[in-house]
Amino acid sequence: MSRRDEILDVAVAVLEEQGPDAVTMRELAARMGIRAPSLYKHVRDKDDILAGLQERALIDMARHLAAAEPGLGALADAYRSWAMAHPRLYEVATRRPLARERIAPGVESAAAAPIVAAAGGDEHLARALWALAHGLVDLELSNRFPPGADLDATWRKALTGFEK
Amino acid sequence: MSRRDEILDVAVAVLEEQGPDAVTMRELAARMGIRAPSLYKHVRDKDDILAGLQERALIDMARHLAAAEPGLGALADAYRSWAMAHPRLYEVATRRPLARERIAPGVESAAAAPIVAAAGGDEHLARALWALAHGLVDLELSNRFPPGADLDATWRKALTGFEK
DNA sequence: AATTCTTGGCTAACACTGTTAACCAAGAAT
DNA sequence: ATTCTTGGTTAACAGTGTTAGCCAAGAATT
DSSP states (O other): OOHHHHHHHHHHHHHHHHOGGGOOHHHHHHHHTSOHHHHTTTOSOHHHHHHHHHHHHHHHHHHHHHTSOSSHHHHHHHHHHHHHHSHHHHHHHHSSOOOGGGSOTTHHHHHHHHHHHHTTTOHHHHHHHHHHHHHHHHHHHTTOSOTTOOHHHHHHHHHHTTOO | OOHHHHHHHHHHHHHHHHOGGGOOHHHHHHHHTSOGGGGGGTOSOHHHHHHHHHHHHHHHHHHHHHTSOSSHHHHHHHHHHHHHHSHHHHHHHHSSOOOGGGSOTTHHHHHHHHHHHHTTTOHHHHHHHHHHHHHHHHHHHTTOSOTTOOHHHHHHHHHHTTOO
């Protein structure tokens, strides 16, 4: 495993354990037993680390979505459950422009594939479904829904419009 | 107009002109002809400023949505056009937990009202519609859709599921 | 075997961030 | 005439990402 990958491992751990503000060059370095400037021997800058996290999130989510049972409902469940299992990672991967230059080719389309399949190949429908799921997750993660809202019911209602 | 409101005015200007990273206490102060520490006489901390921006965004968006023609399509257009007219403000207002304690009561429900109305009072449907619109806007703003994607068509397709 | 090159660490330092403390002048209130 | 409040000031601190310059150890080359 490359040193860069070790850094990304540590970054994921810090992110999920202590939140995004704790993902600092000095904290990552400390966990690895080195000093912050040494990180730059393996990584271009902090943005490079975040792009790495984004790529990892896409890959992992793609695998999770691909393993879902067939059908729109199961796919939606998979999407939501992945996000809720890795909330910080979901945010950091999602709330920044896709760094297409820094991400291995095919990763983006692999993540999209299960959704496109569920949409029967209709790319507009696929994007609509994706946006719907992302919107629900994003609003839930940033506490925009009133406390106590029955989000299971909301998800069910949301999907009725699209189930054939 | 209170000094706090002046600060928020400046913050909005800096945000839209130079992006979120430029919204710094020293930059805001410089534009007002004072020094950074003086801002703290009118504002609790930087988070207080961001909460103020969030409140302003909600109010302005509520007015814009309320002025839309009746019908789901027009409401969706209004939502999207407001976001595209104030992209940075939309982000900063949306990508942080709703600071309900710092926001005037009624603002949140006023912003939600037009959507709830369009949903015929069904709160789950309203939240689904909101999430759909937010998801589409959010993904567009962070450049997640492939370059050149026909988003008008995606919006049209997205709404077909919900038009009665 | 002797030399050079590369790798991956180090310290020191810089410019910038939000924020606090301590001070002070001017007008309002008593 | 005195005191209090308002809204500004400078100096400073801890923490951020990042660069420059140095150096030891192992790899590679002659």
